[in-house]
Every structure is written in structure tokens, then in C-alpha cells.
Amino acid sequence: MNTFSGGLHLKYNKESTEFKPIKELPSPQRVVIPLQQNLGCPNDPLVKVGDEVYEGQKIGDSPKFVSAPVHASISGKVTKIEKLPNPCGFDVASVVIEAGGGAKGSVMHNAKTLEELTPDEIRRIVREAGIVGMGGATFPTHVKLTPPAGKLIDTLIINGCECEPYITADHRLMLERADDIIFGSLALAKAVGAQNILIGVEDNKKDAVGALSTSDEKHHLGKNSPIKIVEVETKYPQGGEKQLIKTLLDREVPSGKLPLEVGAVVNNVGTAAAVAAAIKHGTPLIKRVLTVTGPGMKERHNFLVRIGTSFEEVLKHSEGLMEDASRIVMGGPMMGLAVSSLDLPVVKGTTCLLVFNRKEARIYEEKDCIRCGRCIKHCPAGLMPNFLSDYVKLKDWEKVEEYHVADCIECGCCSYVCPSRIFLVQYFKAAKRELQVRKAVCQ
Amino acid sequence: MVILISILVLGLIGFIFAALLGLAAGYFKIEEDPRLATILAILPGSNCGACGSAGCHDFAEKLIKGEVLVSGCLAGGEEVAHKLAQVMGTEGLVIHKRLATIHCGANEKVRTKRSNYSGIGTCAAANLIDDGGLNCKYGCLGYGDCFCACPFDAIRMVDGLPVIDPEKCTACGKCVVACPRAIISLRPYANPVWVACNSRDPGPVVRKICPVGCIACKICEKLVPEVFKVTNNLAVMDYTKTGINCDPAIEKCPTKCILKL
Numbered sequence: 001m002n003t004f005s006g007g008l009h010l011k012y013n014k015e016s017t018e019f020k021p022i023k024e025l026p027s028p029q030r031v032v033i034p035l036q037q038n039l040g041c042p043n044d045p046l047v048k049v050g051d052e053v054y055e056g057q058k059i060g061d062s063p064k065f066v067s068a069p070v071h072a073s074i075s076g077k078v079t080k081i082e083k084l085p086n087p088c089g090f091d092v093a094s095v096v097i098e099a100g101g102g103a104k105g106s107v108m109h110n111a112k113t114l115e116e117l118t119p120d121e122i123r124r125i126v127r128e129a130g131i132v133g134m135g136g137a138t139f140p141t142h143v144k145l146t147p148p149a150g151k152l153i154d155t156l157i158i159n160g161c162e163c164e165p166y167i168t169a170d171h172r173l174m175l176e177r178a179d180d181i182i183f184g185s186l187a188l189a190k191a192v193g194a195q196n197i198l199i200g201v202e203d204n205k206k207d208a209v210g211a212l213s214t215s216d217e218k219h220h221l222g223k224n225s226p227i228k229i230v231e232v233e234t235k236y237p238q239g240g241e242k243q244l245i246k247t248l249l250d251r252e253v254p255s256g257k258l259p260l261e262v263g264a265v266v267n268n269v270g271t272a273a274a275v276a277a278a279i280k281h282g283t284p285l286i287k288r289v290l291t292v293t294g295p296g297m298k299e300r301h302n303f304l305v306r307i308g309t310s311f312e313e314v315l316k317h318s319e320g321l322m323e324d325a326s327r328i329v330m331g332g333p334m335m336g337l338a339v340s341s342l343d344l345p346v347v348k349g350t351t352c353l354l355v356f357n358r359k360e361a362r363i364y365e366e367k368d369c370i371r372c373g374r375c376i377k378h379c380p381a382g383l384m385p386n387f388l389s390d391y392v393k394l395k396d397w398e399k400v401e402e403y404h405v406a407d408c409i410e411c412g413c414c415s416y417v418c419p420s421r422i423f424l425v426q427y428f429k430a431a432k433r434e435l436q437v438r439k440a441v442c443q
Numbered sequence: 444m445v446i447l448i449s450i451l452v453l454g455l456i457g458f459i460f461a462a463l464l465g466l467a468a469g470y471f472k473i474e475e476d477p478r479l480a481t482i483l484a485i486l487p488g489s490n491c492g493a494c495g496s497a498g499c500h501d502f503a504e505k506l507i508k509g510e511v512l513v514s515g516c517l518a519g520g521e522e523v524a525h526k527l528a529q530v531m532g533t534e535g536l537v538i539h540k541r542l543a544t545i546h547c548g549a550n551e552k553v554r555t556k557r558s559n560y561s562g563i564g565t566c567a568a569a570n571l572i573d574d575g576g577l578n579c580k581y582g583c584l585g586y587g588d589c590f591c592a593c594p595f596d597a598i599r600m601v602d603g604l605p606v607i608d609p610e611k612c613t614a615c616g617k618c619v620v621a622c623p624r625a626i627i628s629l630r631p632y633a634n635p636v637w638v639a640c641n642s643r644d645p646g647p648v649v650r651k652i653c654p655v656g657c658i659a660c661k662i663c664e665k666l667v668p669e670v671f672k673v674t675n676n677l678a679v680m681d682y683t684k685t686g687i688n689c690d691p692a693i694e695k696c697p698t699k700c701i702l703k704l
Contacts (some may be wrong), residue, residue, distance in 0.1 A: 089572045091580070238470040340558035340573035363561045423563050 031308030064405035073306040129278035134270030161239035164332025171358035174208035182217035184272030296325030296355030312342040327361035385414035493615030540632035541614035548639035551603030578652035592621035663692035
């Protein structure tokens, strides 16, 4: 079996939620919708305080290309527009909507079938629906679907790996909405002009492979189907964009370049399902599947949650926290961010709420590097984290760039394997930010 | 006989090499300005880079070429500038000494937190995640990035808040760059008063989270209008105006966030 170099075999802890069907939560009384939920430019509000909005109404948009609009996830009244904390760690202008009353309006409607739609129309629908990368990176999808002139995309990869431990949101989605995923893949492939579609699923999710290959949509395509479902090795970070391209196509994305460079576009299964919903029913991205799990939870669930619901509201619908629950992480245990307050809202990139107990949340003291080289062996990006972290500590920013900190995918393998418990990936995250600031100052 | 021959041969080889070295020394001789050694002796020699040159030697060379001014050595300050002026023959030199200033007065006893930060212990890293767990988005994080950056040992950390030693501080500006929250600025040494707050949050918010923050009450602006001005919910001082009596404002400031040396 082909695979990328480095990586880790982790304990997955998915058993407790992978058989639990997705449960839709009732609509909350109040939502907080950050105007920036994507990588790229923030949106400007399209509504004022006191306006009545309907479910699915566009409330924020930007004229910039690398942006995705945001929509009201409940019907109600706009009570506040101000800077509020966002799960990513900084304050973002957000629209607060209280349920009740509510204007009437209809979401965009698309009367055409997939065969009639042109690539441009698909891109427009994807952008209007506010669809971003649902795996957590939140890169606007329509940007990925717009290859620069002269670049030929031969393959669309649909990422169903879900390699982070604990998370089962995509797994459940593949089981329950296989048709939508296949339909969405076809739409995405049409938009980029790709001839082949590869759906990569880790081999610990055999049932998902089965569901995708026996789905009605796939059956309709018959023998000449462009879709191939590939089982890939269960290894972290198999779901990394560049790692998955290496595994499936044996192509390596050059340093500092996008997957476009090697003729591939990667999208998450969640993104494909959202695209299908937007084309079939005109539904913008206002709900997402979220796994609520971890050793600090009494009961674990897969929820379908409206964007903007507070974490507290989400936790209220489960059976509650264990007594020794001590830290909540948004995202998986490897790449997730610690949550500082339960008032924070669910955003488009929230894949999981992970509650750790005191034992799991323990932070070890950092010791000196013993030069074992394990971080180098396991780095899926082929970097040398040991040297890199030394240069970050010395603030030798030229050397940090020379050792390609920009190619770090922040997967956390190095910190995980380090026997001295050095905060390697944390240093790189800080260094990347520092370099960004420095570049901005220079310009 | 053998011994004699070897002595002669080796002696001859030695002589030839000596002659070659002598010639080479003459051929490759670099004319060095006699002032360079004097200037290097005057300069502090800390190679801090605050002048913008790559260390003291580079600065000295540029000074001789006339590319930089005698007052260019920030670390050396007034004294060095006057000595350099004598060497270079510059006259009528007036130098305003400056001083790093910490625009925050909240030490770790009064800082309020909303979450526990347990990551890398630098301000730059803490500032990336949820404002380092502090309620105040503008105040000192207390991990001492400025303390580590100071090449002159002029910053002490007292209860998690940097304190500047006015005698040791050379206004090189390294701490100004190191602080991720831009709390530190340089003010004229002649001005002993400064505003120890950097918060642009509105008054009621500051009241809730910090006992020593500026609440933008504008009392200082009313009492000493020449110097103080409240903009963006923060009292801003015109540090260039020295010699104005600011004591009434210092006394009446309800949160005591205007400090005096």
C-alpha cells in the first residue's frame, strides 16, 4: 500500500461515537455568527442592529476573492454587531441573532440539474452558499475550484480519511449521506474539469467504504464511473492535503506551492456534502456535523449543529461533563485548540469538541533535547523539528525560514513523539505568526 | 656535516618564507583610518545593532565614511556622542536622551484572568492564543520577552511586570520590538511622567477587569490640557512637552495610572 513518509500510528478512540447516528440539535435561542469564519479576508456585515433576518439569509460578504459569505443560521432579530471572541483565539466582528419573529424570505434556488450547470455557475453557487473547507482549515472552496489559466487539473481527491483520533463526524457523514458526497464530488470535479475522482478513506472505516460504493448515486453512474474509492493506510496525518496526494497519486507538492501545481485538488467529504446540499436544495452552509467526545464526557455524540450555537448549548444537549473534566479542545487532540470559554460559538471549521479529564490534560515540563531524532523520523513534511525549534528559541528568523518552517503542516507529530516533551509544534506556530508579522512590517 | 647541511637548508627556507611574508605584508597592506581604533574604544562594544549597523565595528566604519551621524549610537547616548563628536570634529551637538517606558501598570497580583495559559512561556506565544488567558487585550503578559531582549540589563521583572532602570536604559529600542502588544515606547529622559496603561477598551470594561487601567474619565485632560488628551478611550500624553507640572493630574487620576519617576 502506498503511503507518505513519516507519520504515526495513534490510538484512535473512535469506538464510542462511530456507531452513533448524527442527531440534529433543536434550533438555539441565540446564535453568535463571526463575520470571518474562513482563511482570507473578513466580511462586512450586510445587516444592521434591529433587522429581522430569516434562516439562510446572507448577513456578511466581502468583495475580495479569497473570502466566503456567512449566513444567518436561525430566523430572528439582529441584537448586536460587535467584536466578540472567536474560537481561533482572537476577537472578530460578530452578528448576534436572537430567535423569534423573523422575516420571511427564501434561500437561493437553483432550477438546473448538475448536467446543465456550467463550471462558473457551480463556483458561483459554492461561493454564495459560503462553503469553506469543512475539515477544519476553512479555506474558501470556490478559490480551490478556480485553477489559474494554463493549469490542468486531472484529479479531484475527496478526503474521507479523518485521521485525527476521537473525531467521527466525517465517518458518520459518509455512512448517512453517501449519496450527497458522491453528488458533491461530481459537481466539484465538473467545476475544476477533473477527469478522475478519488475518494480516500482510511482502512479503519470499512463500513464507510461500503456505504460509498453501494450508494444509489454511484450505482447510477454505472461502469464508466470516474469515481474510485480507495482504502488508504490508517496513519496520522493521512488526511493532510499533501500527504493524501502523495499516498493516492504518488506526487509530491513542491515546497511552498499549492496542490494545483501537481494537477490535483483536495476537498473534504463534508465540503462535498455541503456542495450537494447547495446545488440540490439551495441550502447555504448553516449547519455542520460535530463530534462531542472525550474522556471528560459522560456520554459521547455526533451532533448536527447550527453555526453560531455556543459550546455551552451544545454540551447542554449531551448528558453533561464528568467531575474531573478539565480542558475542552476544539478540533482533534493533535491539532485542536484549547477553548477558553464556553460562550464561544461553533464555526464552520469546528469538527469536534473534545473534553479531556485531568489526567489527559496534564502538561509535562519541557526538558532539553536529547538528539534522538524521532521528530525527524516522524515528520510527514520532511522537516527537522529539532534544529528548527532551536532556531526559533534563538530567534534566528533567517535560519527558521531556511529550514522551511512554512512547510510545517502543524500536525503535532513531533510534539507527540518527543521524549523530552518539547513544545515543538507550538514553537513553529508561533514562529509562522512572527514571520508573517515581520513580512507585513517589511512591506 | 649532515647537521650543518640541514641547518643551512632549513635556515635558507626560513629566510625565503620570511622574505615572501614581508613582501606580502607590504603588498596586501590595508590602510586603516587611525581614528577607527579610537572610535571603537569609545563605542560601548555591546554590538546591540540598535544603530542599524551590523555591530560596533560596522558603525565605526560607516561613521568615518560619513554615512551615519555621531549621535547614531543609541546605546552610548549623550556621553558617547560627545566623545565621538570630538574625534570627528563635529561641533554644537545637542542630544536628547530617551528612555523606554512601560505603558502598563498591572502586575500579576492585579491582572485578572479568564483562562489558564499553559503553553510556551514567551509573550509572543501567549499572545497568539486567547490573549494569553488575560482579560485585558492590551496589557502586559508578564513572560518577559522585553527582559530577555534587553542587552543592557536595564529591565527587571517585578511581580511579572517589567521595570526600567532609567540609568541603565540606553533607548536602543530592542524591547519596543520584542513586545508583541506594543506596550513599550521611548519617551524623552527629561520627562519623568508617563501613562501606565495601553488599554483602548471603554471605561466600564476596564473598570471590571483592571484596577489600575485608564478608564478614559478625562480628568487629566481637564486639569492639564496642554499635555493630556484622551483618544480611543486612553489618556495619551505628549511626551515632548517637558517642564509642565503634571502633579494635579497624577493626584486626581482615579485609578492612579499616571506615574512619575
